[in-house]
Amino acid sequence: MSEIIKNGAIHADEWTLVRLAEGEDAATVELPAGRVIVPLAVWLARRDALLAQAEAGVLGVWLAGTDNPAALADDLLRLQLIAVDFPKFADGRGYSIATLLRARHGYAGELRAVGDVLRDQFFFLTRCGFDVLVPKADKYTRTQLETALTSLKDFSEPYQGAVDRAEPLFRRQSRKEAA
Amino acid sequence: MYQYDEYDQRIVDERVAQFRDQTLRYLAGELSEDEFRPLRLQNGLYIQRYAPMLRVAIPYGNLRADQVRMLGHIARTYDRDYAHFTTRQNLQYNWPRVEDVPEILAQLATVQMHAIQTSGNCIRNVTSDPFAGVAGDEIIDPRPWGEIVRQWSTFHPEFAYLPRKFKIAVNGATEDRAVIQVHDIGLDLKRDAAGNIGFRVLVGGGLGRTPIIGEEIAAFVPWQDILSYCEAILRVYNLHGRRDNIYKARIKILVKALGIDAFRTQVEAEFVHLKGGPATLTQAEVDRVARHFVDPAYETLPATDAGYSAQLAASKGFAAWAKRNVRGHKQPGYASVVLSLKKSGIAPGDITADQFDRVAGLAERYSFGEVRVTHEQNLVLADVRQSDLFALWEAAREAGLATPNIGLLTDIIACPGGDFCALANAKSIPIANAIQARFDDLDYLHDIGEIEINISGCMNACGHHHVGHIGVLGVDKNGAEFYQVTIGGDQGNDTAIGKVIGPSFAAAEMPDVVSSLINTYTEIRHPDERFIDTVRRVGVEPFKTRVYAEREQRKQAHV
Known part of the structure; x- marks a missing residue:
C-alpha cells in the first residue's frame, strides 16, 4: 500500500485511482472494490448510480488538467474526495483548478494531488488547497518521504494570499519600516 | 530605494x-x-x-x-x-x-539580492524605467508599483508552472522607456479625469519567434485592483495557454487565437470574482512601499551651474560626452548620467569586477549611492549635481565607462550569443564589435545621429532585434552562422516590429551591410530626420536595393 501525506503527516493510502485505459468506456468500465477515485468522465456518465457511494465517502472523482472544475459545482457537497492529476510536475494547471475548487466553489472535502507529485512542489500544492499529497509511485523511500515533509514548510511568511492563507502579507502582518 | x-x-x-x-x-x-x-x-x-x-x-x-x-x-x-x-x-x-x-x-x-524567477516558466523579474523618479515626463513613479508586483509574483503558488515564461513591465512616464508593448503584461500608470491612479493594461506582447505588439485589455484598472486583475489574466493563461508546443505557449499566442475581445471576456469573468478580495491593495501598503522611493536630499541649486557651462565650453571631449551621456533632470542643477558599457571591442553590457567597485564608488560620491541598469545594457547615475559632472566624467573615463556614444550607432544591444549561450544559432558579440570597429570615428557617429542596432543570436530575441532600428538576427544555415537583417523596428511609444530586408548575410559582410544602410540614410535623409524616421518615410525598398546592389558589386570585385 502506498503512502500519502495528509495534513503534514505520512499515512497509508486506502484509495484506488481508476484511469481509463485506451478503448475503455466511462459508462461501462468495471470499478474495483473498496474506495475508488474515478475519472470525471465516469462520474458524469454514471452519476446517479455512483451518488450513494460518493455520499458514503467511498467514491471520489479526479480531474485532469483539461477538465473544468465547474463540472462538479453541483456535487461539491456530496463529494468527500476530489483529486487533481498532474501528468507532469511542470504542468501547472492543477494549481489553478485546486484554487478554483476551494476559493471559487467552496469545496471543503479532501483535495488530493495525484500523478507526478514531487517534494519540491509540496509547498505550492499545499498553498493552493491540496490537503493530501500522493507522491509519485515508488519515487521516495519512507526515510526520504519523512525528510520531504520539511518541504511543506519551505517559506514561513509568503507574500501573497492563497487558499491556505487568503490574506496577503500586507494584510496579515504589520510591516514595520526597516531601519 | x-x-x-x-x-x-x-x-x-x-x-x-x-x-x-x-x-x-x-x-x-x-x-x-x-x-x-x-x-x-x-x-x-x-x-x-x-x-x-x-x-x-x-x-x-x-x-x-x-x-x-x-x-x-x-x-x-x-x-x-x-x-x-x-x-x-x-x-x-x-x-x-x-x-x-x-x-x-x-x-x-546578505545585500538583499537574489536570483528568484530570473528564468523558468514563471513570472519573471519585473522591469521598468531606468529614469524613474527623475525624468521630467514622469506622471507617476513606477518603482513602488514594480516592488509591489515583485512581492506579489515572488513564489506565487498558483503561477510557478505556467505554460511558458511571463514578463511584466511597468511604465509611469509620457514616453515609454520600459518597452511595455512587447511584454506579456505591460502596465502603464495613468491618472483618470478625477486624478485617481490606475493602469492601462496591455497584454500579449512579446518578441521571440513570433513578435507581437501587446493589445490593450483594459483602459484603466484602479490601483487597488491591479494585483487582482493580473491574477485574473494569469489564471486564464495558466488554464488555457498551450502546453503542447513550446513555441506556441506564450500568452501572446492565446490572445491571438482567441482575439483580444474574447480573451478580455474570459479575464473579466475571473476578475469579477477577485475584485474586492484580499489581494486588493491598501493605501497603507502602497504608502509603506512608496516611502522607500522618496526623493533624495537634493540641494537647492540654480538651474544651470556656471562652472559646468564653463567646462563644457573649455573641453570638447567633455562636451561630446555631456551631449550623449548626460540627461536632463526634474530637479534644478541636477542631471542623470549614463555610464556606457559599450566601449568598442568589449561585449555590450559586460563589466569587470574592478569596474563594479569603481561604479559603486562613483555612486556613493556623486549619486546618493544608487545605480540603475537600463535595458539597453548601460548603467545610470540618476542624481548627479551639474557641478560634479566634470569630475565624474574624468573618473568614468579612467574606469572605461565614459564612451560618449549613448543612443549612437555603437551603443549596440547584443545578447551573449553563441560565445556563451546554448540556445544561440550564431555569435552576437563579434558582430557588435565588428560594427563598432567600422564606425569608430566620433564625428561621423554624431553625424549619423540617433540609431539603435539590436543583435540577437537566435529567435528567442534576448537582443530585442525586432525592435532595433536595425535588427540583426543570427540564423543557422546548414550549420553555418548567418545573419538576417531587419529595419524599421522601434521601442517606446512608437514600438514597431522591423521588416526583413532580404536574404541573410555571412558574418564578415555585416559591417558592409550596416555601411550600405547608413549611406542610404545619409544621402536621402531630411534635415533633423533620424534613421528610423527616414525608414518610416521611404519604406524598406531604397535600403534593401542598395544593400544587395553593393553586395553584388563586392562579390564581382572579388572574382
Missing part, C-alpha cells in the same frame, strides 16, 4: 536554504536532471554551452552601491572577473560552478 524588512529578508534566506538542499540532492543523484531543471531555472541557473550561467535579479533595474560591490566580489571570487548586464535589467555570470551557486545566493542575500 527599497530596503528589505524582516519578512523580505526571511523569504530570501529561506530561498537560499531551499536551493542549497535542492542542489545537494541533485549532486547526490536524488533529483534527476529533468526534475532539477525547473528548480534551478527559477533560481536563474542555466547549464550553458561551456559552463553554467547564473542570472541575478535586479528588480526594475535598481541597485545600491553595496550591492554593486557584492556583484563585483562575486565576479572576482566565483567567476572570471566579469559579468554581463542583460536586456531585462538583470546580471549574468558566465562561469560559476553549480556547486558554488548556493553560496553565491547566500552572499547575495
